[in-house]
Amino acid sequence: MIHVDNLVKEYKRPVRKEGLFSGIRTLLSRDFAVKRAVDGISFHIEPGELVGYIGPNGAGKSTSIKMLTGILVPTSGRIEVNGLAPHKQRKEYTRQIGVVFGQKTQLWWDVPVIDSLRLLKDIYKVSDAEFKRNMELFSDLLDLHEFQHTPVRQLSLGQRMRADLAGALIHTPRILFLDEPTIGVDVVAKERLRNFIKEINRERKVTVLLTTHDMRDIEKLCTRMMIIDHGQMIYDGSVEQIREKYGRHRTLVVQFEREIPEFSAPNAECLKSVGGKLWFRFDRLATTPSELIAYISARYPIVDLAVEEPEIEDMVRTIYGGSEARGKEA
Amino acid sequence: MEELRIYMKLIRISMRSRLQYRADFITGIISVLVLNAVNLGLIGILVHRFSQLHGWTIWDLVFLYSMFVLSHSLYSLLFWHFNMMDTYIAQGTFDQFLIRPISPLIQFLGREIQYIGIGDILVGVAAFSLAYSNKGLHWQAWQWLFFTVAILSGTMIEMSIRWMIASTAFWLGRSLSLANIMNRFNLLVQQYPIDIFGTWFQVVVTVIPISFLNYYPSLVLLGKANDGTWLRFLPPMVAIVSISAATLVWRAGIRRYASSGS
Numbered sequence: 001m002i003h004v005d006n007l008v009k010e011y012k013r014p015v016r017k018e019g020l021f022s023g024i025r026t027l028l029s030r031d032f033a034v035k036r037a038v039d040g041i042s043f044h045i046e047p048g049e050l051v052g053y054i055g056p057n058g059a060g061k062s063t064s065i066k067m068l069t070g071i072l073v074p075t076s077g078r079i080e081v082n083g084l085a086p087h088k089q090r091k092e093y094t095r096q097i098g099v100v101f102g103q104k105t106q107l108w109w110d111v112p113v114i115d116s117l118r119l120l121k122d123i124y125k126v127s128d129a130e131f132k133r134n135m136e137l138f139s140d141l142l143d144l145h146e147f148q149h150t151p152v153r154q155l156s157l158g159q160r161m162r163a164d165l166a167g168a169l170i171h172t173p174r175i176l177f178l179d180e181p182t183i184g185v186d187v188v189a190k191e192r193l194r195n196f197i198k199e200i201n202r203e204r205k206v207t208v209l210l211t212t213h214d215m216r217d218i219e220k221l222c223t224r225m226m227i228i229d230h231g232q233m234i235y236d237g238s239v240e241q242i243r244e245k246y247g248r249h250r251t252l253v254v255q256f257e258r259e260i261p262e263f264s265a266p267n268a269e270c271l272k273s274v275g276g277k278l279w280f281r282f283d284r285l286a287t288t289p290s291e292l293i294a295y296i297s298a299r300y301p302i303v304d305l306a307v308e309e310p311e312i313e314d315m316v317r318t319i320y321g322g323s324e325a326r327g328k329e330a
Numbered sequence: 331m332e333e334l335r336i337y338m339k340l341i342r343i344s345m346r347s348r349l350q351y352r353a354d355f356i357t358g359i360i361s362v363l364v365l366n367a368v369n370l371g372l373i374g375i376l377v378h379r380f381s382q383l384h385g386w387t388i389w390d391l392v393f394l395y396s397m398f399v400l401s402h403s404l405y406s407l408l409f410w411h412f413n414m415m416d417t418y419i420a421q422g423t424f425d426q427f428l429i430r431p432i433s434p435l436i437q438f439l440g441r442e443i444q445y446i447g448i449g450d451i452l453v454g455v456a457a458f459s460l461a462y463s464n465k466g467l468h469w470q471a472w473q474w475l476f477f478t479v480a481i482l483s484g485t486m487i488e489m490s491i492r493w494m495i496a497s498t499a500f501w502l503g504r505s506l507s508l509a510n511i512m513n514r515f516n517l518l519v520q521q522y523p524i525d526i527f528g529t530w531f532q533v534v535v536t537v538i539p540i541s542f543l544n545y546y547p548s549l550v551l552l553g554k555a556n557d558g559t560w561l562r563f564l565p566p567m568v569a570i571v572s573i574s575a576a577t578l579v580w581r582a583g584i585r586r587y588a589s590s591g592s
Contacts, residue, residue: 011588023507066589071428073585087585091431099429106426110347122339123432 001175001207002045002068007077009038009063009231037063039231040077047174050201050208052222052239054215056320060231061211065179068209069099081175095124098168098206102180105164107152113163114148117170124171131170138166141196158189165196169206176200178210182217194220215313227319235319239312246315252280252292255304265295333436340440348445355445362449370395370457373521384526389464390552391523396457397544398520401484403454405492407447408485411439412492413509416499422590434584465552473551476562480551483565484543490572491538493580500583515540523548539568 015031016022038060045051055061066072067079070086070093079086084093099106107116121131138144142162147155155163161181168176178197182190198221200206212218218225218239225242227235235242251271259276268282282292289307296302348355370392377388386394415438418424427434469477495512499505515535518524524532524545535541542565549555550562 023502063589066425069429071425071589072587090428094429094431097429101425104423104425106429108343108347110350111343115343115346119339119343123336123430 001047001049001082002043002209003078003080004044004068005042005078007038007041007064007067007079008036008075009060009067009072010075011035011037036231038067038074041228041231041233043226043233043236045207045209047207048201048205049224050198050222051210052218052225053209053211053228054213054218054225054316055211055228059229061228062179064228065177065209065211069097069177070094095171096174098171098173098176100161100164100168100176100178100181102161102178102183105152105160107160107163107167109153110151112149112151113144113155113166116152116163116167117148120167120170126171130172134166134170134172138162138169141199142166142192156189158185158193161185161189161193162196165193169200172204173206175207175209178208180211180213182212182214190214190217197221215311215316219312227316229320242312242315242319243310246318247310247312248283248285249281249310250284250289251308251310252282252289253306253308254278254280254296254302257301257303260300263299265292268292333433336432337436337440340437341443344440344442348442358446359449362446363453366399366450366453366457369521384523385554386523389461390548391521392457393461393465393552394523394544394548395520396454396461397481397484397547398516399450399457400454400481401543402488402516402520403447403450404481404485405447405488406444406450408443409439409489409492410444410447411442412489412496414442415496416503416505419499419587420503420590424587425589428584428587435580469551476547477551480547480565483569484547486569487539487542487565487572490569490576491540493576497576497579497583500586500588512538512540519543519545539572542568 012032012034015029015033041060041064053061053064063072067074068081068086070090073087081093082096084096086093107113108119117135120126126134135144142165144162144166147159147163150159152160152163165181176197181197182193185193194217197208197210201208201221208221210217210221223238225235225237225239226233252268254277256276256278260273260278262270262273262278264270265280265282267287268280271279271281273279280292280296282289293302293305373391373395374388377383377391382388383391415424418427418438424434424438427437430437491512492509495505495508497505498508515538518527518531519535519540520543524535524541532541535545546561547565550558555561
């Protein structure tokens with residue numbers, strides 16, 4: 001469905017001149033600073049996939065999304081979505097996609113949500129039946145009816161995001177691009193947005209590509225994750241694989257009867273100790289929790305214990321860190 | 331046609347948004363009336379002192395002024411929003427026009443119409459009527475036709491110039507200073523026949539064809555051209571060339587569009 005081959009986007013910025021007529025001289029000058037925001041990315045996405053696209057700030061996520069949606073023209077490389085080249089066949093292409101930018105609404109600011117949606121109905125030539133069906137879905141899953149007569153500028157951020165999702169889906173697109181759809185939204189509203197995204201992916205087989213900084217979005221929604229940094233793809237695979245590759249370490253948290261000095265066990269190091277509570281980090285391939293517990297309980301009486309799974313966020317930080325180091329070497 | 335229908339709907343939405351700020355609407359129109367009254371008053375004082383200006387009487391000048399204002403009024407009503415385009419480009423909000431199956435130009439222009447244009451229309455019609463009756467003109471059909479075509483061509487010419495200036499923001503980030511330079515030229519051409527200026531100025535406002543809004547059509551309509559026949563066909567031709575040039579710059583600009591971070 002989405003084919004991206006060796007995609008590159010370079011930003012050429014003229015080097016600013018100083019002094020008299022600086023504007024004109026900058027304009028006429030041939031000195032450019034070239035920045036490669038996206039540096040040779042390739043991937044394929046199958047119909048119905050729900051893919052998380054992550055990376056630190058400035059990694060090239062938004063630039064890629066903007067090329068995929070046809071807003072930016074690639075410097076080189078190829079994008080083909082459903083047989084179409086986004087920026088060349090804009091009219092045909094934009095009918096098939098829905099886009100949400102978490103940072104900026106795509107709706108009309110001063111008028112009620114429903115007016116924006118009706119206008120989009122006309123723009124996309126959505127039939128009355130389809131419009132009605134979609135509006136019912138949005139009422140069911142997004143409670144759109146609660147605020148559809150409110151102007152966008154008066155909506156809470158969570159409501160605005162729901163309205164934007166409705167706007168992006170009013171023409172029943174086959175592909176949905178979500179650029180930070182949960183940014184700034186509170187926990188409850190986030191959960192509801194996630195459920196909605198999951199639902200339309202499952203029920204309507206909408207292919208979804210989403211960027212986020214919240215790893216829980218990825219955990220809850222995506223089976224596949226693509227990580228980009230310095231404009232290059234540094235990981236593309238299942239979320240499970242990431243756990244296996246980068247999540248070999250677990251932490252055993254043990255509460256003792258009384259305060260005890262820090263100590264280490266075989267194949268496990270003690271990370272910290274607070275008021276009789278100790279954290280042991282171990283590699284689950286080198287030892288098992290039961291071996292560890294047996295070793296510890298033979299020394300001190302244990303009151304309570306828990307095994308902590310590594311947060312995907314930590315794993316991703318490890319991966320970002322690795323690419324940071326590589327970036328510095330290069 | 332489909333796009334025009336959407337444009338009307340977009341305008342309706344923008345008008346509904348604007349009506350929430352009614353005071354702004356009324357003061358806008360009043361300010362235009364005052365501004366034009368001052369301009370015309372200044373011309374009056376000037377001509378009163380010298381009785382005429384390089385062969386142009388007071389009513390010739392009012393006629394010249396009215397033609398400019400009429401063309402300009404339609405431009406400012408429908409296309410004034412071009413002045414805002416660099417902000418959309420610099421802030422990356424131009425993105426929104428590229429993700430819908432309607433031409434970005436229609437979507438952009440549909441964002442806003444400028445009510446101040448209504449004030450210009452009032453001034454233009456009043457000034458034209460005064461000049462027409464005081465000069466004792468009795469036009470034939472071809473003159474009314476030429477007049478109408480010239481006004482509409484003038485609107486398209488100013489639109490194209492502003493469109494092109496706005497499009498430079500795709501490269502420069504901002505187009506405000508160019509737009510300001512243009513405003514200066516506008517004001518001079520609007521109030522004075524360009525033949526009172528030096529050759530270089532006449533060349534500039536003919537190449538940047540702002541003088542086709544009023545000067546050249548006035549030569550024809552006031553019988554000031556020795557042989558004005560060929561001049562009659564010039565305004566629509568200049569309009570077509572201007573629109574074509576602006577379209578090319580705009581298209582190149584969209585390919586160059588860089589959006590903004592995140």
